[in-house]
Amino acid sequence: MALLNANRSSISFVRLAMASRFFIxxxxxxxxxxxxxxxxxxxxxxxxxxxxxxPSRDWSNAVPRRAxxxxxxxxxxxxxxxxxxxxxxxxxxxxxxxxPVRKRPGMYIGSTGPRGLHHLVYEILxxxxxxxQAGFANKIEVVLLADGSVCVTDNGRGIPTDLHPVTKKxxxxxxxxxxxxxxxxxxxxxxxxxxxxLHGVGLSVVNALSEALEVTVWRDGMEYHQRYSRGNPxxxxxxxxxxxxxxxxTRIRFWPDKEIFTSAIxxxxxxxxxxxxxxxxxxxxLRIIFRKEDSIPENSxxxxxxxxxGLVEYVKWLNSDKVFRCIFGHNAGVC
Numbered sequence: 001m002a003l004l005n006a007n008r009s010s011i012s013f014v015r016l017a018m019a020s021r022f023f024i025x026x027x028x029x030x031x032x033x034x035x036x037x038x039x040x041x042x043x044x045x046x047x048x049x050x051x052x053x054x055p056s057r058d059w060s061n062a063v064p065r066r067a068x069x070x071x072x073x074x075x076x077x078x079x080x081x082x083x084x085x086x087x088x089x090x091x092x093x094x095x096x097x098x099x100p101v102r103k104r105p106g107m108y109i110g111s112t113g114p115r116g117l118h119h120l121v122y123e124i125l126x127x128x129x130x131x132x133q134a135g136f137a138n139k140i141e142v143v144l145l146a147d148g149s150v151c152v153t154d155n156g157r158g159i160p161t162d163l164h165p166v167t168k169k170x171x172x173x174x175x176x177x178x179x180x181x182x183x184x185x186x187x188x189x190x191x192x193x194x195x196x197x198l199h200g201v202g203l204s205v206v207n208a209l210s211e212a213l214e215v216t217v218w219r220d221g222m223e224y225h226q227r228y229s230r231g232n233p234x235x236x237x238x239x240x241x242x243x244x245x246x247x248x249x250t251r252i253r254f255w256p257d258k259e260i261f262t263s264a265i266x267x268x269x270x271x272x273x274x275x276x277x278x279x280x281x282x283x284x285x286l287r288i289i290f291r292k293e294d295s296i297p298e299n300s301x302x303x304x305x306x307x308x309x310g311l312v313e314y315v316k317w318l319n320s321d322k323v324f325r326c327i328f329g330h331n332a333g334v335c
Contacts, residue, residue, distance in 0.1 A: 097177060098208035098231035101201075105260055108205045113263045117256060118271055120209065123202035124152040124252050129279055130184070131156030132286045134192050137249070142276060144292045148265045149212075151253040158219035158248045161237065170237050172217060172224065176207045177231060203252070207231050209261075210254040221245035230257060269301065276305055281317075284310035 101108055109116035109123075121142070131137035137156035144150055160171035167174045167181075174181050179201050184192050207213050208231035217224040223242045227235045256265050269292050276288050287306040294300045307313040 098179065098204060100179070101205050101208035102230070102260065105209055108201060109209070112261050114266075114268070117261055117263065117265065118267065118275075120206045120254065120256060121150055121152070121267065121272055122275060123206050124150075124254075125275070125279070127202060128152055128154035128156065128250070129283060129286070130192055131250075132283055138285055139287050139289070141289045141291070142272070143290075144267050144269065144272070145253075146293050146295050147255070149253055149255045150267065151251065153249060153251040155247075155249040158217045158250050159215070161217055161219060161222075161224045161239075172215065172226065172237065173233060175203055176213075176215065176228060177204060177233070179204055204231070206252070206254055209257055211257040211259075213252070213254040215253075216251040218242060218247045218249050273303065280305035281307050281310060281314040284308050 095103060105112055105116065109119040125140070125142060128137065128140045131154050132140070134156075137154045139155050141153045142150070143152075159175060162171055163169070164171045164174045167178060169177075181204065182202075207228050210228070211230065213228040215224075215226055215228070221242060222239045224237055224239045226233060226237045258265060273290060276290050280286060280288050284307060287304065290301075290303045290305065292301040309316075
């Protein structure tokens with residue numbers, strides 16, 4: 001009997017504990033008065049919220065969410081005309097010549113800001129370096145002129161000027177006005193065994209994105225000259241004899257088009273100098289002269305890059321900068 005009473009007492013205690021837990025929970029979350037330690041947990045009034053009946057609606061004429069969004073975009077953002085809603089053969093555009101470059105310049109040079117602006121210089125510079133890697137040039141001159149133009153000259157073979165069998169134009173005009181026309185696609189008909197570009201768009205893209213471009217070629221004892229504007233030739237190819245029959249090479253001078261680039265036409269000297277230095281390290285037998293002209297002659301700069309040791313000198317150059325920072329910089333004495 002004593003054991004039975006003890007079990008009943010235990011069951012009652014458990015029930016009381018469970019009930020207390022239930023009331024504590026309801027007191028904390030369902031009362032309107034703030035919880036107080038001194039107040040009894042069992043006498044807090046419970047607040048009941050009656051649910052409101054939601055009136056039924058007829059959704060048969062409701063506009064679907066997707067349709068609403070599409071309608072708002074078409075009316076507010078695009079304001080499409082009745083003609084633009086049609087989609088037939090008349091809406092398929094065929095861009096001719098260098099029109100794709102001027103239409104979407106970012107596809108070819110990355111951007112229309114400073115990055116793309118400097119990319120124009122790299123394209124012409126890489127063409128000159130290709131002549132050096134092929135063993136036909138050993139000197140390149142890059143000049144930033146005061147009028148905002150850039151001039152790149154090499155002493156390579158010179159761009160061919162004879163009639164091209166496919167385009168029926170001079171080879172010079174072909175590479176300047178036709179996308180994917182060049183001598184770097186490989187194979188037996190290629191003019192280069194090694195080159196930095198393989199798609200034949202560098203020179204033609206620079207021509208398309210330039211307000212004006214002048215090309216001069218020395219080849220076979222003749223000097224050829226032609227001018228372009230926004231990708232189109234504005235003069236015929238002119239030629240004349242030169243006194244030095246052994247001279248050969250190509251000079252490209254271009255003025256970037258202000259209608260294309262969103263930033264000011266200003267070339268950063270340090271940015272181009274860094275690119276030239278890298279190319280000089282990678283081509284030990286190549287000499288690159290970099291000049292920046294200024295309206296004030298005293299502010300003009302001339303730097304020559306020539307590293308006969310190639311990558312060995314590049315490592316020395318990196319270490320010399322490290323030694324300088326160890327001696328004079330914030331890490332002095334700990335390197």
